[in-house]
Amino acid sequence: MKQERIKDLFSDWRVLVLIVLLVLSVIAIYPHFDSNGNLTTNLQYGLDFQQGSWIQLEFKAEVVGFTTTEPVDTFVANLSKSLDTDVVQVDANHLEIRKSYTQAELQPYFAAEDGTVVSYQPGISATTADLVKQILVDKINSMGTKDAKVNTITGLNGVTQYVRVEMAGVDMNQAQQIVGKQGKFEIRIQTTGNQTEHVLYGDSITSVAVPSQSPAGSGNWGVGFTLSSDGAATFQNAAITYGATTDPADHKLTMLLDNQSVYSAPLSQALAGSLQSEPTTQLFASTGSGTSGEQQATNLEIQLRAGALPVDVDIAGSGSTSASLGQHYMEMCLIAGILALIMVAFVIFYRYREPRIVLPMVLINASEIV
Structure with missing residues (x-):
């Protein structure tokens, strides 16, 4: 009789679904021993x-309300040049200035361009x-x-x-x-002597490839990266304006991470020629041949990926949970969970006084935890 009841129990589709879900849950949790012999799982417990x-x-930038008697596009362009940073129009009455200035410091710059600061708020736009x-x-x-x-x-x-x-x-x-870290990536073009002009920030780079050898077949190592359509147009315009397309050797392309040069080289003749007629979104920064070139390409890939923030940042606060304290919290939660399960079982048994009712309900509770 008991065998028949057990057979009927396991033939119920709801019980079968529960068993399948429990098995899948255990597979997902994946309890196993690591290389040091410690039991570990896939569970992510949180901070x-x-x-x-x-x-x-904290963002080192500000959003300011403004008025001006000049055309807005002209006003923004002139202000960006005088402040030596990106100035982005948020809406008809507000600008985002991607550099740290106080309101008092901004007033003369705005006045010089026939504008006025109406409001000031540290931070960046949504x-x-x-x-x-x-x-x-x-x-x-x-x-x-x-x-x-x-x-x-x-x-x-x-x-x-x-x-x-x-x-x-x-x-x-x-x-x-x-x-x-600040991690601010910038591309500049050499103009006259050692002077350079800003071209792009890292937010114009949409993707970075893994280090590889040049597709041109030279055997040189390098890193390919992709610019946004707006970034490609800006890059082409700067290359033409500053002479990098007609005289690449005297107008090198320089990449900086946190204002430190991480790459400097002239445009290739092929790229300089193509930029004369159309923008390109696909670029390849060559770092040289051999093991040294490969290592430099690896470093450049990290720098390209790390330096995409469009604004500077400072650490405004920080904190941590030690491994021992986190382990203590976890042990306390485990004890609390076991005690809660025991209390539920006790209340159910006190109410029904029937093991056939209590045991399945407790097992269901346990399965929900899994």
Whole structure:
């Protein structure tokens, strides 16, 4: 009789579904022993239950309200040149200035261009904040960091002054290496002598390839990268304006990360010729041949991927959870969970006084935890 009941139980489709889900859950959790013989799983516990760190970054930029008697496009272009930074029009009455200035410092610059500062708010626009968030997410993911969270902190006025990054399983030193650095990437073109002019920031780079040998068949190593359509047009215009297409040798292309040169070379004759007639989105930065060229290409790839933030940042706050404290929290949660399960079983047994009812209900509770 018992065998028949057990057979009927396991022939019920709901029981079969429960068993299948439990098996799939255990496979997903994947309990196994690591190389050191310690039991581990695929579970990601979050910042509170394992070693981890958080960093809050402050944007060194501001959104200002303005008025001007000049055409807005002309006003923005002139202001960008005088402030030596990108100035982006947010809407009809506001500009985003991607460099740290106080309101008092901005007033004379605006006045010189027939404009006035009407309002001032440290931070960046919502559009730029979304871009920075995506860049940081891509950067963290490319480094293989698991269970990372990136959240922008935006005020009621729509201006974002901070972004908070949480990374479980990462100590503070590593966290600062990943996101705490400024990581501002810039491309400039040599004009006269050692003088250079700004061309693009890293936000115009949409993708970066792994190091490879030149597609032209020269055997030189390098890194291919892709520009956005707007970035490609800007790059072509700058190359023509500053003479890099007609005299590449005297107008080198320079790449800087945090204002430090990481690459400098003239345009290839083929690229200089093609830029005379049309923009190109596909570029290849050659780093030389042999082992040295390959290593330089690897370093350049990291720098290209790391330097995409369109604005400077400072670390405004940070904190961490030690591995021992996270382990303590996890043990306390495990004990609390077991005690809760026992209490549920006790209440059910006190109410029904029937093991045939209590046992299945407790097993269902346990299966839900799994």
